[in-house]
Amino acid sequence: MATKDMILGKLQTLITQDFNDPKAAFAFFDEDGNGTLSKTEIVRLLKKAEISGLIRGFVANKLIEGYSKDGDEEVSWNEFKAALDEIKE
Incomplete structure (x- = not known):
């Protein structure tokens, strides 16, 4: 099974390779533009990051939890940024 570090690493790779900055990645996956990522939007992000279906x-x-x-x-956005900050540590 995938580990938390592996999953966060794949997310970091996606963000750094496909987007100019983390805010652009967040905005891209925030399909409804409401300033948050729903479970559906997070699943889409995970699919793009090549996390197993x-x-x-x-x-x-x-x-989310x-x-x-x-x-x-x-x-x-602030919660998303906190997750990214954890990756950098």
Whole structure:
């Protein structure tokens, strides 16, 4: 099974290779433009990052659980940035 570090690494690779900056990546995956990433939008991001289809839903749930601090079950820009900052550590 994929590890958290491997998944975060793939996300980092996607963001650095396909986008000018993390904010551009966030905006691209925020399809409805509401300033947050829903589970559906996160699954799309994970697919683009080449995370296995078998675990995308599980990983999306874990990302929301781990980073959505306000309980809205979506990931805001600040929460997304916190996840990226964790990758850099």
